[in-house]
Structures are given as C-alpha cells and as structure tokens.
Amino acid sequence: MLKSEIKTKLDEQLNLEIFSVNLYLQMSSWCKNKGFEGVSSFFKKQSQEENNHIYRLFDYLNDIGTMPIVGYIKAPPIDYSSLTELIQIAYQHEQNLTQNINQLVHTAITLQDYSTFYFLQWYIAEQQKEENRFKYILDQLKLVNINYNGIFLIDQMFKTLS
Ligand code: OFO
Numbered sequence: 692m693l694k695s696e697i698k699t700k701l702d703e704q705l706n707l708e709i710f711s712v713n714l715y716l717q718m719s720s721w722c723k724n725k726g727f728e729g730v731s732s733f734f735k736k737q738s739q740e741e742n743n744h745i746y747r748l749f750d751y752l753n754d755i756g757t758m759p760i761v762g763y764i765k766a767p768p769i770d771y772s773s774l775t776e777l778i779q780i781a782y783q784h785e786q787n788l789t790q791n792i793n794q795l796v797h798t799a800i801t802l803q804d805y806s807t808f809y810f811l812q813w814y815i816a817e818q819q820k821e822e823n824r825f826k827y828i829l830d831q832l833k834l835v836n837i838n839y840n841g842i843f844l845i846d847q848m849f850k851t852l853s
Contacts, residue, residue: 693757694802700795701807702760705748707791711741714767714784718777727774727842729849734781744817751810774842775832782825789818824852 693701719734752759771777792814799808828849835845 693752693755693807694804697795697798697802697804697807698752698757700791700798701748701752702762704791704795705745705752705759706762706764707788708741708744708748709761709764710767711784711788712738712745713764714738715741715781717767717769718771718781721769721771721777722774725774727846727849729846730774733849733852744814747813751807755806774845775829778825778829778832782822782829785818785822785825789822792818828852 715734715738719731719738722728722731722734749759768780771780792811796808796811796815799805799811831848832845835842
C-alpha cells in the first residue's frame with residue numbers, strides 16, 4: 692500500500708504530465724499558425740509522447756490498487772514573442788519536470804518505497820533524454836542568425852527530430 696505522501700506526489704506528477712500534453716499541443720498550434728511546419732509537427736509528436744508518460748503513472752497507480760486522481764489542469768500559455776522564447780519555456784518546463792521526478796525519487800527512498808523507486812527509473816532516463824534534446828535545440832537556435840534563412844534551416848532541422 693502506498694504511503695499518502697508519495698501518493699500525493701504521484702498524483703501531482705500525473706497532473707503535471709497532463710499539463711505537458713496541453714502545453715506542447717498549444718505550442719504546436721502556435722508554430723503552425725506562424726508557419727513553422729517542422730516545429731509544429733515536432734511539438735505535436737512531443738505532446739503524444741507526454742500521453743505515454745501519463746498512462747505509465749496512471750497504470751502504475753491502478754495496478755497497485757490506488758486510484759489516480761486527475762485534478763484541475765491550468766491552461767497553457769497561448770502566445771510567445773518568438774520561437775526562441777517558446778523553446779526556452781519548453782526547456783524550462785522539462786527542467787522543472789526533472790526536478791519533480793528527483794523529488795519523487797528522494798521521497799520514495801526516504802519512505803523505503805522501493806517498488807516506486809524502481810518504477811521511477813524510466814522517468815529519470817526519459818527526463819535526461821528530453822532535457823538534452825531541448826538543450827540541443829536551444830544551442831542550435833543561438834547559432835543561427837534569426838533571419839529568414841536561419842529560421843528556414845531550424846524548421847527543417849525539426850523535421851529530422853520528429
Ligand atoms: Fe519530459 O515530460 Fe513527461 O515526464
């Protein structure tokens with residue numbers, strides 16, 4: 692049986708993953724609207740990936756006989772001043788997710804909840820992968836000149852990432 696402290700944190704994580712789906716879907720929408728086709732597809736796929744993160748948590752909680760609680764999900768931002776700002780926000784969001792996962796791991800160890808600790812290993816690896824990806828994209832954005840050619844190249848790069 693899960694201790695209430697870790698149950699609350701796992702529910703929080705579940706809700707954060709749901710927010711991630713909405714955030715990336717809205718980002719995809721903004722990119723499409725601005726003509727960034729490649730970036731838009733990338734974020735749509737990213738949003739789909741976040742669904743898997745939800746279902747893993749959802750299934751884990753159900754499988755151990757604890758009902759997952761879906762709560763209120765705040766709306767994601769709908770406008771960005773530039774593509775760079777959008778990517779920075781996505782990167783920051785992934786960094787926050789990593790911090791949350793680390794806190795969850797810490798709580799699991801402190802409570803000697805080793806099955807949750809084992810379950811969270813996948814999220815640790817996933818966060819590392821996603822943080823690295825957004826860091827790479829941000830670095831590429833800094834390298835190109837933000838003019839038409841630069842933006843075109845970046846949009847093409849996203850097609851290879853999708
Ligand atoms: Fe990397 O976003 Fe979910 O966990």
